[in-house]
Amino acid sequence: MLHSATGTGKTLGVWMGPILKWLQENPDQTKWNPKRPAAARVLWITPLRALAGDTENSLRAPLSALGLPWTLDSRTGDSKQSAKNRQLKRLPTALVTTPESLSLMLTHEKLLPQLSQLECVIVDEWHELLGTKRGIQTELALSRLRSLNPDLRVWGVSATLGNLPQACQALMGDTPPDRVKIVEGHKKKKVKLESIIPEKMERFPWSGHIGTKMVPQVASLLETVNSALVFANTRSQTEIWYQHLLKQKPQWAGRIAIHHGSLDMSVRRWVEDELREGRLRAVVCTSSLDLGVDFTAVDLVIQIGSPKGAARLLQRAGRSGHQPDAQSRLAFVPTNAIELIELAAAQDAIRGGRLEARPMLQRPLDVLAQHVVTIAIGGGFTSDALLKEVRTAYAYRSLTDAEWQWVLNFVVHGGESLEAYPDFHRVEIQDGRYQVTERRTITNHRINIGTIVADASMQVKFLKGRTLGTAEESFVSKLNPGDKFLFAGRLVQLVRVKDNAAYVRRATGKPDTVPRWMGGRMPLSSELSEALRRRIEQASEGKYIGREMTSLKPLFQLQEKWSSLPRSDELLMEKIKSRRGHHLFLFPFEGRLVHEGMAALFAHRMSKLRKQSFSMACNDHGIVLQSPTVIQVEQAVTAGVFAIGDLTTEILESMNSTEMAKRQFRQIARVAGLIHPGLPGRRKSASHLQASSNLFFDVFCQYDPENMLLEQSRREVLEQQLESTRMRAALGRIESSRLILNEPKSVTPLSFGLLVDKLRERVSSETLADRVRRMQEDLELAAESKE
Incomplete structure (x- = not known):
């Protein structure tokens, strides 16, 4: 595990290992033949497909400089089908991919011989995957790759982790401790955190008003730098802040941009290229630019509202000064006065090295069921062999025999309550070997593989056909033709909804609404909560340390008085x-x-x-x-x-724990393969999927109360929602x-x-x-x- 601050050269540090090993094995350059490139050696796993292109560019530079006869390619949901077909015949020497695309590759039996020749797997930004079902999907895929090649080397690349030994253990599975090394950066990144204090401090603050009255101060700060990232916590905030900044500085049209995960890929790539070249003064963004992307031109990060965690604040600060020995600079813009205490508390946590530990998930059976079907499609398995393999994954080290038998019964027969329905008999047993032969099952599984569960989305397009991005169906369904809303930094008006697309035209005036995208709530971390309580205790003793706490002195004094x-x-x-x-x-x-x-x-x-x-x-x-x-x-x-x-x-x-469990079950049912969003271009509506999952939940409660997916939904409600x-x-x-x-x-x-x-x-x-x-x-x- 390579653990070091953002912008300290982790990518090249870990990438040079496989390169140096190949150079040692092939010292005679006269025998290098570009027409006969090296076979598959390295798999690079990135958590975001948006990062794949940038990562590929970073990795290509040393290959070109050294003239190595290596091929380098990427395989994500954004890759062209022609490239994917080519990779099915022969993998490149190094492949950049995502957890979902790796799982998809495991369903192709003809790729297994090439995957068994891999020498190294590098998992980038492991802290982003850790403690999520995507992380567990990665753990299971790694257990499969280790089974194919027991000598496989695995590297994790990470920053801002509070539970490093446990994170390393989760990545390495049952690898013997004497073969596991943690390499930490010896230098702490220079970070300067500052606050933009409101000119008039409210003594009675409230949350929910987005703080756009701070726009003039933010615009003034942006005038002093070459290039900046302005982080907001939600996509809706990015749309609103972008409009307000443009209104404050109309001459910046074309010099500021917006970036979030619901924008069309072409828009995102244009923004990233312009930012990389230093041609943009500012980009208003969400966590879509949190990770990995190297923008050396950025010399300031502005955080709108509390990031709710010290590690996230440090991660975002590292987007500026993204090179060794450069200083990272972050300016914090509170959306209400109390958030200034959170920033002061976050600074304490960072100085004390008390970064958030990522909570670990244990034995999610929906992810395991999906993985079992994946392996059954990709050549099949025997029960004992796959059980032994699965238990090498950290999340399933304590998987019981009863749980394993339940998962097998679930994928073969649909469990006790679905045994009469052939659609749920996905895996067949032939001579003790579990495999999938039904073409429809294989297609459905490949299309819906993964653990990312979101509301059904539809494209937002101009009438002439240009795609702006995607909005969630639940938002579009509430609009009427003629309604105006902010999207991709523009004011648009809905014309009609047809063929799973919302057609719009440019509009003038004021928006009727702003899209609301579903996303994980950002709760205050336990480490930040503790630091916050200490800061308030200091105020109770009359100690106001730092600009943030000093600015809040009138509020604290009135609180103390009343x-x-x-x-x-x-x-x-x-x-x-x-x-x-x-x-x-x-x-x-x-x-x-x-x-x-x-x-x-x-x-x-x-x-x-x-x-x-x-x-x-x-x-x-x-x-x-x-x-x-x-x-x-x-x-x-x-x-x-x-x-x-x-x-x-x-x-x-x-x-209302039953209703909460029912909502959680919708995600579990989707991951486990009980419900399918449908084929591309013919996606099922959110209401249809909800009705289907609710029906399964009710049937299981009545006829199969011991169904382990029910128990998992209750457990996830308790641990994740509450x-x-x-x-x-x-x-x-x-x-x-x-x-x-x-x-x-x-x-x-x-x-x-x-x-x-x-x-x-x-x-x-x-x-x-x-x-x-x-x-x-x-x-x-x-x-x-x-x-």
Whole structure:
């Protein structure tokens, strides 16, 4: 495992190993024959197909400089079919590919002899795959390649990892420890983090307004640099920020661009090429430019809103100064005042080397079922041999015999409840060998291979045919012809939807809406939560260290005056009565996902003590419970409302766990091969897929309750959606903390954002902004009169 900061030369460092080995074996240059290039030797796995082209260019440079008779190519979902057909006959000396394309290659039996000759596999950006089903798909593919060639060398390339030994173990599988090495960069990357402080700091901040009032300050900063990346946390934010920057500086038209994963590949490549050549002043982007791509012209990164983790902040900072010994520079733009504390906390975590550990998934049977069908198509297998191979993958090292037999039964017969339906008899057994011979099954599997599950998408095209990118079907289905929306940095108007495409024309005026793409929520990491609590404790002691904390001094002082600032070993609670009812605010500072589970748990426990209805809202910092009747906090604390207790059972009782499990099951059913999105050009609608997965869920619950995919969906809800392990640790911390219960006369700076989140339920966004502005003005007047 090669672990070093972004921009320190990892790519060339690991790439030169296979090159030097070949040079040692072939020292006589007179025998090098470009017409007879070296056979397949190296497989380079990249997590994003968008990176494949850039990676290929980086790897080609030393081959050309040394004049090596190597061929280098890439194979991803973007590759032309002619190139894929050529590779099926003969693999290049080095191939750049993705986890999905590698799994697809394993379904072609005629490629196995060439794959068995591979000497080295390099997995780039391993930290991006670790702890995901794509990472486990990679682990299984590596176990297959090691089975084909036990002497295979595997390299992982990674940065910003908090659990390096475990990450290395996951990549290396059951490789003996004496054959595993971790190589770490000896130099820390020089990183300069700074904040753009609002000219007027709000003492009553709220989240959800995107902070575009900071656009003039951002534009001024961009004028001082040659080239910059402006990172936003969502694709919708990129569209909005791009428009606001262009409005602020119309002369920058053609000099600034937008980049995110839903844009057409040709658009993305144009942006990347222009950025690489230093011809763009700024690119507003999402995590689509987080990884690997080498833009040496970039001398500044701007982060809009909290990245929610120190490792992600460091990763993005490294996109600037992307060369050894160069300084990386990142400017942080808060979308509300509280986020400045998060930046200060992130700086503490980075300085202390407390980067986030990537959580590890254990034995997801949907991924295993897909892999089993993959191997059955690619030549077949015997049960004992494949079980032994699968157990060499770290995620399946403790796979039980019962689980393995269940997976085999599932792919052969469809499990107990689907045995009567031939469509689910995908794998056949002939003389003890499992294989797939049905052409339709093979085609369906190859088209739908992979673990990336997203809403069905459709192309967005101009009427004359040029493709702008893709939008999710759930968004387009809510539009009417004539509706205007921002897309690919343009204002467009929907004309019609036909043949799985949304046809648009250019528009003028204001947008009616902005596309919302589904994506993983970004919860506050546990490491950042801990650092955040320490920073607030320092403020409670009157210590304001750094520009961020100093700028927030008026907010902290007002919070202290009206209520209090909790230390890291305290839990602050605030009871406030308003016209809308009784509110209880709690501030664990544990992140939104943990707070969602906590809020439901606390409300459930209180309602068992005394019949009472609650509504709730959460953010990364706290929880608000609202009830029309008085909330008896002291009684609840005495009864153990914060105790760990039988946490798993109570979480499942307190939330609509069946509906949550049903939603999670949709993803599992797709990966396991129960449902198929359909053939290219004839994709099934999101509602059709949802209905199909819901039907399977209900059938399994009624007729096959021991179905292991049901249990997996419940487990994933607990661990991934509710972070139950982290919630358990948080409750343990709260149980041993000092509880502070205050009853301020007004909403405090910390509780204001939660109150706004509660208002969202019944107020439109425009009305909400006006309402919030009036509330802020009233509270500021109250603060000034009391001062």
